[in-house]
Amino acid sequence: xxxxLRRREFIAGLGGAAAAWPMEVRAQxxxxxxxxxxxxxxxxxxxxxxxxxxxxxxxxxxVEGRNVSIEYRWGYNDYGRASELAADLVRRRVAxxxxxxxxxxxxxxxxxxxxxIIFGTGTDPVEMGLVAxxxxxxxxxxxxxxxxxELGGKRFGMLRELLxxxxxxxxxxxxxxxxxxxxxxxxxxxxxxxxxxxLDVLTASTxxxxxxxxxxxxxxxxxxxxxxxxxxxxxxxxxxxxxAAHHRLPTIYPRRDFPDVGGLMSYGTSTADVYRQMGLYxxxxxxxxxxxxxxxxxxxxxxFVINLQTARLLGIDVPSTLLALADEVIE
Numbered sequence: 518x519x520x521x522l523r524r525r526e527f528i529a530g531l532g533g534a535a536a537a538w539p540m541e542v543r544a545q546x547x548x549x550x551x552x553x554x555x556x557x558x559x560x561x562x563x564x565x566x567x568x569x570x571x572x573x574x575x576x577x578x579x580v581e582g583r584n585v586s587i588e589y590r591w592g593y594n595d596y597g598r599a600s601e602l603a604a605d606l607v608r609r610r611v612a613x614x615x616x617x618x619x620x621x622x623x624x625x626x627x628x629x630x631x632x633x634i635i636f637g638t639g640t641d642p643v644e645m646g647l648v649a650x651x652x653x654x655x656x657x658x659x660x661x662x663x664x665x666x667e668l669g670g671k672r673f674g675m676l677r678e679l680l681x682x683x684x685x686x687x688x689x690x691x692x693x694x695x696x697x698x699x700x701x702x703x704x705x706x707x708x709x710x711x712x713x714x715x716l717d718v719l720t721a722s723t724x725x726x727x728x729x730x731x732x733x734x735x736x737x738x739x740x741x742x743x744x745x746x747x748x749x750x751x752x753x754x755x756x757x758x759x760x761a762a763h764h765r766l767p768t769i770y771p772r773r774d775f776p777d778v779g780g781l782m783s784y785g786t787s788t789a790d791v792y793r794q795m796g797l798y799x800x801x802x803x804x805x806x807x808x809x810x811x812x813x814x815x816x817x818x819x820x821f822v823i824n825l826q827t828a829r830l831l832g833i834d835v836p837s838t839l840l841a842l843a844d845e846v847i848e
Contacts, residue, residue: 553614555618558748559591575796615799620697623647629657635658635802636658638663644700654812659812664815665746669704669708670707672771673712679839687734687739689750731764743768771783784819785819790818
């Protein structure tokens with residue numbers, strides 16, 4: 518009887534040990550990959566970007582909370598935090614870093630040569646020093662360019678067609694964007710020179726400075742305003758549209774978010790498509806592909822939206838040529 522008991526105890530102990538070991542192995546094997554998500558904006562204003570990114574991830578089979586985890590890091594429009602937030606993700610040894618702006622991608626690139634980085638930028642990634650070339654990015658980084666900087670001239674032309682008698686244009690820019698801001702200025706000044714129009718450049722980095730910039734435009738008798746696709750302005754849609762309406766200043770914006778809430782018109786890359794594509798690339802890397810083998814992609818989907826109700830309130834007759842070009846006319 519004692520022999521049977523000891524034998525049962527031995528088998529039970531062996532079974533417990535055997536069960537414990539596979540459990541540890543299973544835990545290791547079932548550990549989900551972690552994606553670091555660097556967004557220079559804020560959660561409440563960048564929610565649609567995160568949704569589009571997760572959609573792209575899901576199309577490769579990765580669903581947050583099921584078989585992938587996402588560590589979100591928000592910059593709240595403070596470019597000075599780029600290195601700090603990128604360093605935190607590097608320390609955590611995430612599987613991939615998705616950076617939704619060039620300065621944030623550059624910060625991550627300086628900190629790691631091993632963790633794959635997927636970027637989204639509106640400027641030329643070669644000029645920014647992100648990659649060696651679009652076709653052969655090299656290293657541990659690749660991504661997407663929305664070409665928003667290059668679209669500045671196109672927006673200028675649309676505004677001029679809308680207001681053929683306008684002579685004084687203004688361009689609002691956040692100087693804290695560094696080299697990206699310089700790229701914007703270069704593009705817009707070249708566009709103004711090409712059509713022989715005057716361009717006032719105004720800077721703003723806070724809500725108060727945005728208000729002061731509009732007051733300055735009224736003093737200069739500005740005819741129309743161009744707003745670039747910068748994080749600061751993308752996160753202040755309602756403020757910018759409200760100020761433009763208050764001062765009756767025709768304005769063209771970079772994203773459809775603006776005419777959706779009363780802005781006059783917008784032309785730019787479909788940001789939802791860019792962030793979805795970033796999610797797709799992230800998923801492909803999680804499956805084993807290397808950034809060096811994935812070419813930098815250029816945006817292929819653009820949106821031109823006109824708010825006809827706002828045009829009427831401003832007393833503007835929108836030319837039929839512009840209406841024919843519009844992807845959507847908001848009545």
